[in-house]
Amino acid sequence: MTDLSPSDPPDSYRPLRIGTRGSPLALAQAHETKIRLMAAHGLPEAAFAIVPIKTTGDRVQDRPLSELGGKGLFTREIEDALLAGEIDIAVHSMKDMPTVQPDGLAITCYLPREDVRDAFIALGGLGTGNLADLEPGSVVGTSSLRRRAQLCHRRPDLEVVEFRGNVQTRLRKLSEGVAQATFLAMAGLRRLGLRDVARAPIPVEEMLPAIAQGAIGVEQRLGDARVTAMLARINDADTAHRLRAERALLAGLDGSCQTPIAGLATLSSGTLRLRGEILRPDGSECLTGEVSGGVAEAEALGTALAADLRGRAGEGFFDA
CATH class of the missing domain: 3.30.160.40 (Porphobilinogen deaminase, C-terminal domain)
Structure with missing residues (x-):
């Protein structure tokens, strides 16, 4: 159990170790969690340590997610570290989370949810900048089966290609001409300070988002009363x-x-x-x-x- 006390000097306790993926967005989410915990408990920054962990989903970039085993690709290694006591809490994008957690772990805290909408991202002159502006045969990149199916349902005249990577990688691929347009979550763009990248947020009536899109969850070991009490203050x-x-x-x-x-x-x-x-x-x-x-x-x-x-x-x- 992590020994933290707001009244102790920073060098007298072990920091609360926050496990996360290492992408810029994942790190931003971990920092948001840290800042909320600092404010809620009056703790200094030295009371926390962010621990990046590379997951299977991060390592394998040349195959569609659907071929790699479904949900858990971005969480398994982090949960293993949590069970092993190498970290004290894990911060996740909830849309990546399986519906069942490993024995001994539970999601006990959610941060306030961000914008749930998808964002239409395109370069160049596309009129008002929305999906309807794409010419028949235009190439759209996405790694999400949901977005692919929704796009094919609405615009079967478009070509859809696999488009994996973090936010920055997908924006680079777009600039390199791999596709003419793509989709990203508005929540991620806002958390990265990139909301202006979106040509148009897509209303949920037009494109219903992924389950739990825009939500950050914090996972802990069951029975860790100190961590449970800390997280309850920011849930x-x-x-x-x-x-x-x-x-x-x-x-x-x-x-x-x-x-x-x-x-x-x-x-x-x-x-x-x-x-x-x-x-x-x-x-x-x-x-x-x-x-x-x-x-x-x-x-x-x-x-x-x-x-x-x-x-x-x-x-x-x-x-x-």
Whole structure:
């Protein structure tokens, strides 16, 4: 258990070790977590240490994510380090997280959610700068099966190519002409100070985002009471309620990086509204649904919507 006390001098305690991927966006998310913990507990910067960890998803860049084993590609090595006691907490982009954590670990904290929308990114003169401006046959790059299926459903006249890498890598590929346009999450662009890169944020009514898009989760070892108490001070309850519903939807659909699934929960005056969408990988069919209820019903809402969509889809819906 990490020994931290706001009243002790900085050199008298071991820093809280924050595990994260090493990409600029992941590091920005870890720094945001650190800053919130510093403010909530009156601790100095020396009370924390950020520990970058390279994951399978970071190491293998020449193959689509769907061929590498689905969700867990960006979390497994970090969770191994957490279980081994090499780090004290792990900071994750929640859209990368499997719906079940390894024995002994739990996500007990969510930071306030950022902009959930996708961003349309394109270089050169494209009129108002949105998807409708692309000429038939234009090349769009994405590594997301959800975005690929949504794009093929809306614009089957476009060519879609694999487009992996972090935000900076994908922007470089765009400038090199690998594709004429791509999509990035508005949340990531905002956290990196790159919001002006987006030609146009895409309304969720036009392109429902990935489950948990824009949300940061913090994972810890079960039984670490000190860390539990620290994280409780920065947990955002509204985000937690929304993600309980969205992740229940994902779990009910057995979602992974190999299944085009979108979903978004919103919370207003104590009522959760959960929208979900599943698509055939080639975009030829799209099924949508919606449920609403109280926050105490969050998991039940996600499970019910998943059952409805799964029942309407039938066997083989996600087959390529």
